[in-house]
Amino acid sequence: MDGLIIEQTKSTPKVVLDPQKAKLSIEGQSYPENAFKFYEPIFTWLDEYLDQLQQDVVLEIYFHMPYINTSSSKCMMMLFEKLEEAHEAGKKVTIRWYYDQENEIALECAEEFKEDLGLPFEIIPLNDEGINNGK
Amino acid sequence: MENDRDNPSKGKNFDLMYDRGTIKVIICACCIIILAVVFTGSISYVITRNAMVDKLKNRDMLYIVQSMSEKIDGRIERAQETSLLLADDPTVLAWVVSGGKDEAAGEIVKTKITDIGKNYDYVKAFVASTVTNQYWEDNKVVKLLSKTSYTDKWFYKALKSGKKIELNIDYDSIHNETFIFFNTLVGDVRQPVAVAGVALSLGDIAKEFGSYKFGEHSNLWLVDKQGKIHLADDLEYNGRLASDFLPTEVMQQILGDMDNATARPKVLEYQDSQGRIMDLAYQATATTDWKLVFQIPRSESISILGSVKINAIIASVITLLLMVVIFYFISYKIANPFKRALRLAEQMEKQVKLRTHELAEKNQSIMDSIDYAKRLQEAILPTETEWAALCREYFVLWRPRDVVGGDFYWIRKLDAGGCLIVVGDCTGHGVPGALMTMTVNSILNHIVDNCFESAGQVLAELNCRVKKTLHREDENQVSDDGLDIAICYIEGARLEFAGAKIPLYIKRDGQVHVLKGDNRSIGYRRSKIDREVCRHFWDLETGDCLYLTTDGYIEQNGGTKDFPMGRKAFIECIAGQVQGAPFIKQRESLEIMFEDYKGSQLQRDDITVIGVTF
Numbered sequence: 001m002d003g004l005i006i007e008q009t010k011s012t013p014k015v016v017l018d019p020q021k022a023k024l025s026i027e028g029q030s031y032p033e034n035a036f037k038f039y040e041p042i043f044t045w046l047d048e049y050l051d052q053l054q055q056d057v058v059l060e061i062y063f064h065m066p067y068i069n070t071s072s073s074k075c076m077m078m079l080f081e082k083l084e085e086a087h088e089a090g091k092k093v094t095i096r097w098y099y100d101q102e103n104e105i106a107l108e109c110a111e112e113f114k115e116d117l118g119l120p121f122e123i124i125p126l127n128d129e130g131i132n133n134g135k
Numbered sequence: 136m137e138n139d140r141d142n143p144s145k146g147k148n149f150d151l152m153y154d155r156g157t158i159k160v161i162i163c164a165c166c167i168i169i170l171a172v173v174f175t176g177s178i179s180y181v182i183t184r185n186a187m188v189d190k191l192k193n194r195d196m197l198y199i200v201q202s203m204s205e206k207i208d209g210r211i212e213r214a215q216e217t218s219l220l221l222a223d224d225p226t227v228l229a230w231v232v233s234g235g236k237d238e239a240a241g242e243i244v245k246t247k248i249t250d251i252g253k254n255y256d257y258v259k260a261f262v263a264s265t266v267t268n269q270y271w272e273d274n275k276v277v278k279l280l281s282k283t284s285y286t287d288k289w290f291y292k293a294l295k296s297g298k299k300i301e302l303n304i305d306y307d308s309i310h311n312e313t314f315i316f317f318n319t320l321v322g323d324v325r326q327p328v329a330v331a332g333v334a335l336s337l338g339d340i341a342k343e344f345g346s347y348k349f350g351e352h353s354n355l356w357l358v359d360k361q362g363k364i365h366l367a368d369d370l371e372y373n374g375r376l377a378s379d380f381l382p383t384e385v386m387q388q389i390l391g392d393m394d395n396a397t398a399r400p401k402v403l404e405y406q407d408s409q410g411r412i413m414d415l416a417y418q419a420t421a422t423t424d425w426k427l428v429f430q431i432p433r434s435e436s437i438s439i440l441g442s443v444k445i446n447a448i449i450a451s452v453i454t455l456l457l458m459v460v461i462f463y464f465i466s467y468k469i470a471n472p473f474k475r476a477l478r479l480a481e482q483m484e485k486q487v488k489l490r491t492h493e494l495a496e497k498n499q500s501i502m503d504s505i506d507y508a509k510r511l512q513e514a515i516l517p518t519e520t521e522w523a524a525l526c527r528e529y530f531v532l533w534r535p536r537d538v539v540g541g542d543f544y545w546i547r548k549l550d551a552g553g554c555l556i557v558v559g560d561c562t563g564h565g566v567p568g569a570l571m572t573m574t575v576n577s578i579l580n581h582i583v584d585n586c587f588e589s590a591g592q593v594l595a596e597l598n599c600r601v602k603k604t605l606h607r608e609d610e611n612q613v614s615d616d617g618l619d620i621a622i623c624y625i626e627g628a629r630l631e632f633a634g635a636k637i638p639l640y641i642k643r644d645g646q647v648h649v650l651k652g653d654n655r656s657i658g659y660r661r662s663k664i665d666r667e668v669c670r671h672f673w674d675l676e677t678g679d680c681l682y683l684t685t686d687g688y689i690e691q692n693g694g695t696k697d698f699p700m701g702r703k704a705f706i707e708c709i710a711g712q713v714q715g716a717p718f719i720k721q722r723e724s725l726e727i728m729f730e731d732y733k734g735s736q737l738q739r740d741d742i743t744v745i746g747v748t749f
Contacts, residue, residue, distance in 0.1 A: 029692070031739060036615070067692060067699050069740065071562050074615060074659065081661075105690055105699040112654055 001052065004045045012038055013065055017045055022053075024061040030076075031069035039075035046079065050086040057092065059083075064098040064126075066106055073109065080117055087119040094120045101125045160466050161459075168458050172451045180447070184440055188414075191436045196416035196429055197400045199347050203355065204400075204420045204427045207340055211422040214317050215300055217251060218332040221260060222300075222319035231321060231329040234266045249274045251333060258314060258334040262321075263290050265328050293318040293330050300332075302423065306365065306374060313337045313365045313373070337366045344368035350435035354380070356428045357420075362390055365425065377428065381415075382407070389417050389426060404433070505538045505566065512539050512569050515576045517546045525554050525747075528718035532688075532725055532744040540741030541568020541618075542685050543576060547583055553626030555583065555590070556747060558637060560685035561618040564741055574604060575618055575658075590624040590633040591670040594657065598635075598666060601658030617658030621683045625749070630673040630681075640682040640709060641673060647706045648673075680748045682709050687740035688725075693732040700732045709746070721746055 001019045008014035013028030024046075032038045053059060061083070068076060083093050097113070099106035107123065114121045221227060224247070230240035244262065251260035252273055262271045269276045270290075280287045289303050303316040315335045320327035337357070344355045345368050357366035362377045378386045385405050392401070400418035407413050412433035419426050522529050525548055535542060541561035548554045557579065561571030578600045582593055597620065605616055621637035623630060632639045634652020641648045650671040655662060673679075690699040708728050712721050725744055 066697070067690060067739075069690075070560070070619065070656075070686065074562070074617075074656075077661070100696070100698060102696065103698040104701045104703060108702070115654065 001049060004041070006042075015042060017042070017049070019049060022057050022059050024059065025063070027064045029067040030065055030072040031067060032072070035069070035071035035075045039072075039079065043078065043082065046082055050082060050091065053086065053091050055090055055092070059086075059091070059093045060096075061093065062096040062098065063110075065109075066100060066103055068109055076113065077116070080113060084117055084119055094122070096122045096124055098124050098126050101127045160470075161463055164462050164466070165455075165459050168455060168462075172455055176447055176451055180440070180444060183443065184437055187437050187440060188433070191431075192402045192404075192414055192416075195436075196402055196414060196431070199355070200400045200416045200418040200427045200429050203344070203347060203429070204418045206343060207357065207423075207425075207427070208421045210335065210340060211302075211315070211420075214257065214315070214333050214335045215422075217255065217257070217260075218300060218317035218319040221247065221251065221262075221333070222321045222329075222331040227262060227331060228322055228328065231262070231264045231266055235264070235269065245271070245274045248272065255333075256339060258336045260331075260333045262329055262331045265294065289316070289318065290330055293320065294327050297324055299324055304359075304365070341366050341368065341370070347429070350431050350438065352435055353431035354429070358389070358426045358428055360390070360424050362386060381405075381428075381430075385415065389428060392417070392419065392426075407432075502538075508566065508569055509538045512543075512572060515573065516544065521546060521548070524548055525556075526749050529745070529747045530719050530722035532722050532742060534738070534742040535564070535568075536687070536738045536741050537565040539566060539569035540564050541571055542687065542741035542743040543572040544683075544743055544745055545576060545579055549583075549587065553624060555587075555593070556623040556625070556681070556683070556745070557620065558683040558685060558743055558745055559618050559620045560637065560687070560741070560743070562616045568741065571616060571618065575601060578604065589670065590622040590631045591668040593622050593624075594620065594633040594635060594653075595666065595668045598657035598662055599664055602660070602662060602664060605658065606660050615660045617656045617662060619656050619685065621652065623681065623683070625675065628675045630675050632671040632673065633668050634671075637683060637685060639671070640684075640706065642680040642682065642709055642712075643676065643678070645710060645714070647710045649706070675749060678714065678748070680709070680712075680746060682744070682746050684744040685740075685742065687738075687742035688729065688744050691729060691733055691736075691739055691742075693734050693736045697736070700729075704728070704732070718746065718748060 003019055004015065004017040006012070006015040008028045011029065011031050011033075013026050013030050016023070016025045018024070030038075050059075080095075083095070087093050095117075097110040099110060107125070110121075110123045114123065224244075226240045226243045227247075230237050230244045233240065235241060248260045248262060248271060251257060259272050263269070263280060264271075268280045270278050270280055280290050282291060293301055293303075298320075300317060300319045303318055305314045305316060306312075313336075315337065317332040317335070318330050319332045321329035321331050340357075344366065347355050348368050353368075354372065355368045356364045356372060356377060358364055358377045364372045364375050364377050367373055372380075377389075381389075382405055385403065388403065400416055402414065402416045404412060404414050413430050414433055414436060415428065415430040417426055417428045516533065522531075525546055531544065533542065533544065541563050543559050543561070545557040545559070546555065559572065559575055561568050561575060563571065575597070578597060579593070582596045582600070586596070587593065601617060619636035621632070621634040621639055623632050623639060625631075630641075632650045632652065634650070635655060635657045636653070638652055639650040641650065650673065652671070653666075653669055655666070657666075684705060688700070689702050689705050692699055694700070705725075708725060709721070712724065722744075729742075
């Protein structure tokens with residue numbers, strides 16, 4: 001299965017989906033005019049990938065998104081639901097959410113997502129030197 | 136229409152630009168070529184002329200006078216030798232001494248005289264005897280010499296001279312010819328018995344002079360001590376004086392040099408009476424006192440340059456024309472793409488103008504339409520009068536990112552008592568957001584008019600109705616829209632709050648309390664139709680201030696790290712407001728803080744902030 005790389009723009013994050021390493025990362029601000037249009041190919045890819053994901057492979061996902069607008073956060077929610085489904089089906093998925101310590105909105109956002117989800121969801125603050133806590 | 140009128144004049148401008156450019160380049164190049172040709176031509180002309188004059192003066196003229204004088208000298212020397220041979224011949228002596236009686240010797244001598252005269256291109260050979268006074272010439276006695284005859288004076292003069300050989304020049308004015316007689320004494324020089332010798336005509340040399348005719352006006356003269364011309368390439372000068380044709384000072388120089396027979400040939404130049412520059416060379420002959428003079432007008436000696444000049448000019452003109460023609464074609468070829476580029480630019484400009492105009496028109500009509508939509512959107516927002524009937528003081532900061540937006544606020548004073556204050560943030564901005572606000576506004580009106588119970592009930596009902604209106608449970612639809620909302624119901628001192636992702640901030644005694652409301656938006660496909668709504672209650676006291684804000688304000692990016700501004704900053708700002716100051720001032724400080732934080736960034740979302748106090 002081919003990977004998927006979407007380069008970062010001013011209003012959309014960089015998305016890297018690597019099936020070989022079983023990694024998914026989304027980094028950057030997300031406030032496109034049409035969020036559904038931006039996230040749709042990611043959903044399609046993820047559906048396909050999760051279908052064939054083996055039980056023993058751990059899909060590692062990490063996010064570092066300083067800002068997500070309302071419609072993007074709806075899309076993120078849809079993405080989490082897909083992961084949740086896979087998780088409930090016995091597949092191994094872990095999520096790490098990085099946020100800059102000074103960015104309370106990003107933390108609030110992560111907490112809201114985490115609240116709704118049953119899969120492993122780690123929220124890790126970053127200070128100026130990088131990871132402060134956790135790893 | 137204005138464009139169409141502009142275009143032809145634009146076209147002319149481009150043509151003019153092109154023509155001027157090409158012609159300028161061609162003229163410039165031609166001037167350079169002409170200059171170069173004239174310059175090199177002039178230089179080579181001057182160099183060639185100088186070289187020619189130099190060669191003429193230092194070589195050609197010297198060569199002519201030298202070789203001519205050598206020739207004359209050679210001729211004279213040969214004649215001297217012949218005369219001496221004749222005079223020293225013992226047979227001649229014997230014959231003369233015998234007084235002509237020695238017949239045998241006489242025969243030999245007569246044959247010799249005849250032979251010399253005929254076969255060695257002398258005019259004649261002669262023997263004049265003192266014994267018989269007979270003058271023999273051509274095998275016969277021509278005359279008898281007499282002391283009294285003037286014409287025979289030369290004979291007696293020669294006998295007395297004591298010189299073995301003497302040259303006697305006899306100019307014959309009738310035949311216009313000069314003869315040189317070589318009078319040689321026979322026998323003892325002190326007591327000669329006869330004078331024998333040959334006569335040489337200079338006419339023969341004159342023929343040679345002719346072969347040195349350099350130019351039409353060149354002259355080759357043989358001049359004697361007195362300056363008399365004895366021999367000239369042009370016979371008409373014979374017997375004339377050279378001073379008639381040459382300036383006095385030149386004449387003096389030539390004659391002054393006369394004594395120095397061994398002098399090398401000399402060259403001088405002068406201007407004649409007509410102002411022509413003349414080159415003149417002269418040299419003394421070794422055997423006589425004569426001087427060879429050769430002169431030629433400068434203009435003639437370099438006349439060949441004239442034809443060279445004309446040919447060079449013709450060649451230059453042809454070259455010039457050729458180069459100009461070739462250059463014109465080359466520059467035309469070069470200029471052609473330039474011209475095409477100009478045309479293309481012109482067309483592009485036209486197209487761009489047209490498109491810009493079209494776009495401007497379209498943009499204008501879209502903007503007109505949106506402006507009208509803004510009026511509609513603003514029409515549903517509460518008026519000042521409605522606010523005044525509701526509360527003591529308030530402020531509203533409503534600032535859509537675009538002309539219209541997805542944020543709205545809504546108030547209602549209920550007939551049954553109490554009032555509702557609502558702030559909503561629909562998904563999307565701009566026109567789609569505005570459409571949502573209109574829809575939600577109308578649903579909200581409908582609920583409150585028909586079945587109002589509580590803030591919580593309005594929120595739950597709104598969730599159901601928006602879902603139904605927008606999604607109709609059609610699973611295939613891609614769109615998923617909803618809204619965040621905060622609903623406050625105030626009845627007397629009792630405040631009921633129900634929120635969906637928009638909290639209520641209450642400021643009391645400088646402290647800000649936050650009623651968070653639900654964590655989920657409403658109206659989305661995923662929003663549960665039978666969701667439980669959390670209702671918050673608050674007992675209002677005098678001086679309590681209520682604040683509602685959509686995420687547009689707190690999530691605006693900016694600052695040093697381009698992060699969202701954050702809720703904390705907002706809370707601090709409202710907490711810092713001076714109690715009792717004019718309420719509207721709070722809006723100003725919120726705006727200032729917002730602008731400061733945003734800096735040069737663009738507004739990211741629609742903004743609505745409301746503050747109320749009762």
